[in-house]
Amino acid sequence: MVNVYEEQLEKAGKFHGDICGGIVSGTKMTVYALELLGMEFNKKNKDLIVFLEIDRCMSDAVQAVTGCSLGKRSLKLVNYGRFAASFYKISTKEAIRLVSKDDKEKYKDETTKEKIERYKNTPSDELFEVQPVEIKIPEEDMPGKPIDQATCSVCGERIMDGKHKFINGQAICKSCSDESYYKIK
Numbered sequence: 001m002v003n004v005y006e007e008q009l010e011k012a013g014k015f016h017g018d019i020c021g022g023i024v025s026g027t028k029m030t031v032y033a034l035e036l037l038g039m040e041f042n043k044k045n046k047d048l049i050v051f052l053e054i055d056r057c058m059s060d061a062v063q064a065v066t067g068c069s070l071g072k073r074s075l076k077l078v079n080y081g082r083f084a085a086s087f088y089k090i091s092t093k094e095a096i097r098l099v100s101k102d103d104k105e106k107y108k109d110e111t112t113k114e115k116i117e118r119y120k121n122t123p124s125d126e127l128f129e130v131q132p133v134e135i136k137i138p139e140e141d142m143p144g145k146p147i148d149q150a151t152c153s154v155c156g157e158r159i160m161d162g163k164h165k166f167i168n169g170q171a172i173c174k175s176c177s178d179e180s181y182y183k184i185k
């Protein structure tokens with residue numbers, strides 16, 4: 001019988017396109033987190049929200065193994081550029097943050113195949129630090145029906161989920177009020 005790690009690794013590899021080093025660690029991390037939270041695999045985890053601290057390969061493993069996604073509002077990117085993620089159980093508000101403590105320097109010449117084997121045979125608590133954390137999620141960021149929406153007084157576009165602010169009593173989107181990531185040509 002294949003173990004959970006191998007089964008989920010295959011799934012994450014399919015989602016990502018290949019099994020690379022990041023997929024290996026991301027899979028092991030997510031399997032560990034779900035086990036710690038007592039969650040099942042290959043099920044719709046409606047009780048879970050994940051906060052990703054990086055948008056690199058491991059992020060795809062987190063998404064593939066948990067089934068959490070942006071569109072379901074169950075995957076939040078808080079890009080600190082760190083190899084870490086927090087797993088929040090909605091029903092109990094329990095949350096754990098897992099961070100890789102793998103010795104990157106020591107294993108820098110290891111092949112992906114070797115890493116797959118090493119991660120298979122190394123207990124999760126030797127690879128990841130687990131921090132119990134408290135996370136406060138604003139109600140408008142939770143999955144479910146929208147509870148707040150507005151129209152921007154400048155661009156006229158619809159703004160969902162309380163992402164607007166008010167200037168002189170007028171709703172305004174962050175693109176119009178702050179520095180926008182784009183400029184219309």
Ligand SMILES: [Zn+2]
Binds near residue numbers: 016020021023057
């Ligand atoms: Zn990759």
Ligand SMILES: [Zn+2]
Binds near residue numbers: 152153154157175
């Ligand atoms: Zn606007």
